[in-house]
Amino acid sequence: MQDAENKMLEKLAGFLKIVGDTNRLRIIWVIGKGERPVSEIINETGLSQTLVSFHLKVLREAEIVETERRGVFIYYRLGNPGLIDLLSACGEYAHKLTGEITPGFTWPCPPWFNK
Amino acid sequence: MQDAENKMLEKLAGFLKIVGDTNRLRIIWVIGKGERPVSEIINETGLSQTLVSFHLKVLREAEIVETERRGVFIYYRLGNPGLIDLLSACGEYAHKLTGEITPGFTWPCPPWFNK
DNA sequence: GGCTCATATAAGTTGCTATTCATATAAGAT
DNA sequence: ATCTTATATGAATAGCAACTTATATGAGCC
Known part of the structure; x- marks a missing residue:
């Protein structure tokens, strides 16, 4: 266990x-x-x-x-194409950690990842 | 860009x-x-x-x-406690890749992660 | 067959990172 | 102030993983 x-x-x-x-x-x-x-x-x-x-x-x-x-x-x-979604969610998470703003790019986050 | x-x-x-x-x-x-x-x-x-x-x-x-x-x-x-959800989704993904079964453990995946 | 293009593999090097061992700081208790 | 407990830091080592250079495989074409 x-x-x-x-x-x-x-x-x-x-x-x-x-x-x-x-x-x-x-x-x-x-x-x-x-x-x-x-x-x-x-x-x-x-x-x-x-x-x-x-x-x-x-x-x-x-x-x-x-x-x-x-x-x-x-x-x-x-x-599995879902990998991009998954990694984008991680990217969004990592992005928020540092708090910096990087213009010209947004993670193609799936709808389920809000926060 | x-x-x-x-x-x-x-x-x-x-x-x-x-x-x-x-x-x-x-x-x-x-x-x-x-x-x-x-x-x-x-x-x-x-x-x-x-x-x-x-x-x-x-x-x-x-x-x-x-x-x-x-x-x-x-x-x-x-x-951010959401980290566990995020990592669990990764774990579930990784788990399906190998296709093995590991009894006694299930990832605490959030509801949004189905596939 | 030999030639060329596309991709893979082998061997060698380098640099990073996890780990250990030894030591330092910092707070509370006496 | 000293002692103990909790945690952090520094230096040294070891192992691995990325990258490079050189070479091999494999498919189509002439």
């Missing part, structure tokens, strides 16, 4: 660690707009090919993203 | 990094049940005094927790 909680917290920490990286978030944000081949992800993020490949592997192994090969290209998409 | 997004993603990553640590999550979970003096946190988590103190400092500087001294004791509480 205590053990079950610990196990879940470890799993949660693992997940948060994976999404808690700026470059991976950048990638997730690109893919969140719709499936993309790796080359597109490289272009849109401006990251090096190997670095993108490295992070995609992490996301793949965590089953956060899915892949599909079509010809030469390998398309990546989110396993 | 692109820049604003980057800034927000960095802030988000920072937040997720902070909560993405098993021991900090343990501490957050203890505090989430109500305010606690440090000694209680040490007892309930089983972590060493210095380690708890270290993690509390991180949480304090991120303004995730608040403190209040009463006599010899320093009480810690969540700055």
Whole structure:
């Protein structure tokens, strides 16, 4: 029972660690707009090919993203598009913590996240 | 505009990094049940005094927790109790990714998080 | 087959961060 | 003022995770 909680917290920490990286978030944000081949992800993020490949592997192994090969290209998409909502809620939370105002950006928060 | 997004993603990553640590999550979970003096946190988590103190400092500087001294004791509480809901939603998400079943534990997910 | 483009993997380096050990501060009690 | 209890800080270590450079795989094309 205590053990079950610990196990879940470890799993949660693992997940948060994976999404808690700026470059991976950048990638997730690109893919969140719709499936993309790796080359597109490289272009849109401006990251090096190997670095993108490295992070995609992490996301793949965590089953956060899915892949599909079509010809030469390998398309990546989110396993569950709800991830953007979830992360946006976290972003909104984090944003309020610091209290700063960053114009030109609003988190695409789902309706359920008011406060 | 692109820049604003980057800034927000960095802030988000920072937040997720902070909560993405098993021991900090343990501490957050203890505090989430109500305010606690440090000694209680040490007892309930089983972590060493210095380690708890270290993690509390991180949480304090991120303004995730608040403190209040009463006599010899320093009480810690969540700055925003909604954090547990938010993290539970993440936990539920992470849990579904792996597909495993862990009996004896259910995330205290808020009603707004269905899927 | 050989060539090119798209993506992945391997090995090596570096830097950060959790942890520990030792010490300091701060408050109350005697 | 000293002693004890509660908490914080500093320095040192260790392990890991991001990033880079170099190389491999894999698909289509000529």
